[in-house]
Amino acid sequence: MITRTTNTPLLEIDLNRHEAQPLQRQLFGQIRDLVLKGRLQPGERLPSTRYLAKELKCSRNTVLGAFDQLLAEGYLEGMTGSGTYISKELPDDMGSFPKDVHKKEINKEQQKGPGFSKRGRELAEMEKRVHRNAPTFAPGMTDVTAFPFPLWARSLARTWRYPKQDILRNPDPCGYIPLRKSIADHLRTSRGLDCSWRQVMITSGAQQAVDLMARLLLDAGDVAWFEEPGYPGLRGPLHSAGVKMVPVPVDLEGLSVSEGRRMAEKARMAVVSPSHQYPLGAVMSLRRRLELLDWAEENNAWILEDDYESEFRFSGKPLTSLQGLEAERHRGSKQPSRVVYLGSFSKVLFHVLRLGYLVVPEDLIEAVSSARTLMDERSSLLAQPALADFMAEGHFSSHIRRMRRIYGVRQQILVECICRFLSKYLRVTPDDAGLHIIAYLTDYAKARVTDRRIVELADAVGISASPLSLFYSDPKQAQQGLLMGFGACDREQIEEGCMKLAKVFDRATKQ
Template structure:
């Protein structure tokens, strides 16, 4: 038997000396595979280390190492140097107990390891916003992708100088900062800005710096919700919020949105005792409508009467092109039921992943204590640089410059769409994207796929809906140069006509 193995074993153990994987590892893996596929069956004696080394043209130590690994893992039996045979019972067989359990039992055991918690299942089933398209050269294709700022116009050199200055002059002092709420000068700068720009009523002590929107809503959900609590969620609405709420074990209740924003009456009819409401009142995502003052007052009154919390996501209100935006919901809240979210990822650049919460005074201690145990803090250097960026006036100048740029890009996109397509466009004078409504009967997922085939990154509106919704595509204009818009719209029109 040994002679038979010896004469044919090199056919299944061909090694690749030029490969980066060590030769002993290659030999071990090939022998193990041969055993698992029964090319080498139970009880078969393997060649001696000396003879196999000679046949393969490798050192004896290479074979010794491979045999020792197989012996340690239970694939072979005996003693290296005095006869080595393939094991009668393999490790995989022992682990699965195949000799005593039926196939149905094995299937049950395998599925047991794949079981998730109810929250894990709900979270895993929540759709993700697809990644940006990739060009043939591997670069991200961002033509018309919603939610992406015009990073080409960001003052990169200035930001680099601020980082270098901070790292050179005060990094050692920053390393000892242990304030759980965030870098105090940044919180002071944020408070000074939002009090004026958004009508938020707060002091720096109410501000908690978080790792972007997801870090903020995760913290709020942990503090304010118990598993099973009902939460009103705008439908269609932001997937990041839905995922975080489901991750907290919330019972997410889809509430429709109309031209005035969240339909409070529909929410009360569906679940009048909701614990919490998530809203984007200044610029609803993804539809783009602004919640009317009447709806805002109705929502606050209902929340106050029912002891509910309101999570206000004010993600891109900085970009309003005509007049001043309505005061933030938090600014007209007299009962301290609103937790306000702000983020710099949309305003500055996506990779910054830096945002903040404004919490009612009586919740500050609870939020900060929870923050300690969660352990998700924002790097201190980025906080200090952003504080400098705001305090030295660069932030406001950047906002003014981008507001002008986005106004031009929005107007160009609307004009191109009206020229190329006989479709309804909803383009509010705020934000960084618009909605292209599709004709009745057209599948927006199919339309999105057709657009992707010609390099257009247009997300379907149905992606953000928990119930049936009107078909449409989201088109972002913030990151698209004017000269790219005309060609992009022409390609999109060609793709849609082909459906």
């Protein structure tokens, strides 16, 4: 226990060295808990790190690490020459509890009454990346300042000033028909899909699309292949549908079908991003694509094709989709399609648009339409007519072409800056597509620090990179690296961000 000293609050800290949780994380959690519960008030001064380390009988680095995280999350603030204080303006999640405290509260509620379901507890406790407002190196963010909002506003005004009756009365549950036609036209020309507009279903983003198809095509307890590492945002919908996910490793050719067969030959679905795998950026080879289609046919299984960031390919033409490849193989036969294709406008236009789409096999159109009516009725129609107008006038294609050039230059700048400022700590190669690159920790850096620790420290200086290890379901297999987004960063931000990150590495590797 720590007793009150002059001008310091009373801290009741008890570090348990027999727990699996690191001491630094224990200290961070207990101080944060005292703040959340009001035991420590805004403006109160904390003891010095040397004093705390001495009283707790731990290293000063442990205390510094906990303080760094508390500073990064806004619970503490430092005043030069004066010490460290509880922040006067606490974070927005003041009323929430940290991860370990939240688990305890859930368990208490279960003892009192019905509480969460088992699935609900697992969803609430699934590890996820905390999203910061800082755009520097945040993966998946687009440059909204470059979006032609005057043209978008004109489309919105044109479609809603005197809306057509078909928008207001009994709209199709699968989405606004002119938009579905525009999407089908775009996919046929740019992605090689073989589809009619009737196969296109508008959704509220990729996660809703995955949730809908998992519930329609799979039963609770069914097994699905999931890329390892893979996009965490798709794990939640699959898990909530009761699907058991088998993490199948990804290499330079994409998802390993042979490993998938070995791990779960009779799986009912494979969730893949063959055109630009997230997060590693691998492109699935033609050999692997054919192997995957063979496996699906042999096992009467489904393939959910997530066409992630394929629009932003910097060299060569966008690759033909799995759906298009399968259609070419089956042309002239009555072989049913096993591929469901999904896409999103969030990464192409702007994130808050929250519009995506599915392309389902023809024999699923009626079933998906009926299920959509029962489960969700329809996605919001507010933006759909405007987007249809935006695409019909050619503004969508023009924007894609323009941003493809801009993002290609920004990726090149980021690679050059990493080589100039961070070569001691990171190794990186350019990617052919997407809005982020993977910067792997060098052997020197890996021997001294983890990617998650770097991300924690980087948050404090306004850098929102993501740790690569977060995307692995098995921590033992996780590689160490950073996902560094460049979509929302100009040259100045990229250079400044790399210099700041170099200082973060300098400090972290010398502790």
